Amino acid sequence: MIRFEQVSVSYDGAAHPALAGVDLTVPEGELCLLVGPSGVGKSTLLGTVSGLVPHFTGGTLRGRVTVDGRDTRTHRPRELADVVGTVGQDPLAHFVTDTVEDELAYGMESLGIPPATMRRRVEETLDLLGLAGLRDRPITTLSGGQRQRVAIGSVLTAHPKVLVLDEPTSALDPAAAEEVLAVLQRLVHDLGTTVLLAEHRLERVVQYADQVILLPGPGAAPVAGAPAEVMAASPVHPPVVALGRLAGWSPLPLSVRDARRKAAPLRERLAPAVPPARQDVPPGDGEPAASVSGLGVRHGHTVALHDVELSVRAGETVALMGRNGAGKSTLLRTLVGMHEPARGTVRVGGVAPHRTRPRDLLRHVGLVPQDPRDLLYADTVAAECAAADRDADAAPGTCRALVSTLLPDVPDTTHPRDLSEGQRLALALAVVLTARPPLILLDEPTRGLDYAAKARLVEVLRDLAGQGHAIVLATHDVELAAELAHRVVIIAEGEIVADGPAEDVVVSSPAFAPQVAKILAPQPWLTVTQVRDALREEAS
Incomplete structure (x- = not known):
């Protein structure tokens, strides 16, 4: 169904090709998993299948990529839309209508499909993906798993033979991820759809793959084979x-x-044997790094947080877990003053965040958001690092050293927009850590990171906790919580439903157990x- 013939992709000014020596086949009706370290070209390879590379991204594509016999060099993405459906890392970035049913119909309208056929396909897709009860719902009110299913449905209505997905579960809680993967299996098994997906959280998806393609590193030819065989030698597993x-x-x-x-x-x-006890948190002297009491937060008429009680001590690492939309990100944003409490109190380093000037608040707390682009404004990695050093009154080179620790191979001259999702996240994290705030907040810090980058992140955060920094991270990554957190706090519908030592909370919850x-x-x-x-x- 998909054929790569000696494919390479190069971008102007890059030190090495983004892809090289890709010569392989993805058979019809298989789920093919694309794996490899951050920044090795997985998204680029996916883009060659949909025609986005090189028609929209630029660069030079050598060799030949054919999908159902169509050469993607001579067919633009619009001319491949009836054969290839693409779902990116962020479904919200692709939605163009307001409701579920309208979004499912939009792609067919663009292709000029007759209204009677459109109506039938919308109904079929609603049933196939379990979305019938959501047909009239505004997309902004859906959970992460529901949005991902709608995104898949919006391309399925065109009846593509190939479905290309980039990190389809990276932003989802464990239950929502299983929901999406069940849909993909049904498409492969029942409809014969060919699915090509890239994913870093292999623990979720590798057991469902028919074939695994490993991109070992820049310039290296890919390795393809049965999942167990490839995993036996893969650096990411x-x-x-x-x-x-x-x-x-x-x-x-x-x-x-x-x-x-x-x-x-x-x-x-x-x-x-007995597992070693997690390193004790040093006893807090005086005021905690952050304290929340009776906190209530509203988004319009929606109650986002209700009666939340939380205290975080210096040197403690707390993982916030729960379903998409439970209120984890809202709590983090409240701790940096982005939301004003409707009731209750919030104190960070002795100040009320929503009443403190941002420049003064930087000395108490730093947040790495889900979308790292919110923190990145300069034209190069070097410029971002220099600005971070100046803002934090840190010694020149402090931020760059942190970037090198997390991602050793990122050149100074690279534009942040040219980094992979995981690389941008590492750069944003380094920018925040340069100021070394006593309280560090991270929202989905491992999204887009491979296992090696995640291990380096864990070491950095452990070192910071050992120096007395309090760390609160909102995450769906159960393996990260098991490796790093002293405490796990589970939030549901805006309320804390569990709060205790990580080894007690995650093991007692099947959904969050590693x-x-x-x-x-x-x-x-x-x-x-x-x-x-x-x-x-x-x-x-």
Whole structure:
């Protein structure tokens, strides 16, 4: 269905091609997973299938990409719309109408499909994706999972043979991600749709893939094959694969269920050991880094937060978890003064954020938002770093050193818009961390990050917590919470429904339990690192 013939893509001024030596085939009716470190060209490869590369992105495409026999060099995206449906990382950026039903119909109107056919296809798509009860809902009122299903539906009504998705679950809570993946499986199994998707959170999707394509690094030819074979050698792999490698399981399991079937001997070896206690948080002296009491926040007539009580001490890392739309981001934005409380009190470093000038508030708290572009204004990475050093009164080179720690290979001359989603996030994080505020807030900090970049982020945040910085992060990444958080706070419908030590809260919630906890239950292990350390001690 999709054929790449010696494909390479180069951009003017780039040190190396964004893609090189791509020569492979994606068969009809398969779910093909595209993996690789941040910035290796996954989004570029997806763009060559839809025709966005090079027709809209520029650059030079060499070789040949054909989709159902159509050459994407000679067919612009509009001329491929009936064959290829594309869903990007941010569905909201692609919506052009106000309601679900209108959005499903819009693409067909653009293609000139007769009204009777449009009506029938809208009804079919509503049923296929479980959206019939939402047909009249404004898109702005939908949850993340619902929006993603609408985005998929808006391209499915054109009956494309190929569906291309870029990070389809990166912004979704675990339940919403399962919802979207179930839809993709149904499209592949029941309708024979070819699905090509790029995803960093492999723990969610790798077990559903028919084929995995690994982009190892800049200039390196891709490796394609059966998921277990590629994962055995891949530098990016989910915890279940890391645990399988550690335990010497063959073939490598790709799902929790398969791993549990092999895990009995490992559980026996680990039975005498006890996971190490999480590093204690130093006792707080005086006022906490942040305190919230009886907090209520409204967005118009909607209650976003209700009667929230939360205190965060210096040196403590707190993970906020919950469904999309539960109120996590609202709480973070309230802590930086972007929302005024309808009731209750908020104190950060002894001041009320909504009554404090932003420049003064920078000395107390910094927020890395979900969309890092909100913080980036300069023309190059070097200029962003220099501005961050000046704003924070930091020594020149402070911000650049942080960028190098998180993403070692980003050139100074690169424009932030040319960075991948994960690279932009790392740059925005470095900008905020340059000021070293006592309270650091992060909204979905691992969105777009590969496992290596996430591991570096964990080390940076651990170091900051060890120096006494309080960290609050809103995340759907259960593996990050298990690795990093002292406490986990679960929010539902604007209220806190659980607040306690990470090892207690995440294990007691099937939706938020990490893979290792599910595989080794009832033993209280959370991470591959804990298991590796225990096995080393056993061997010594």
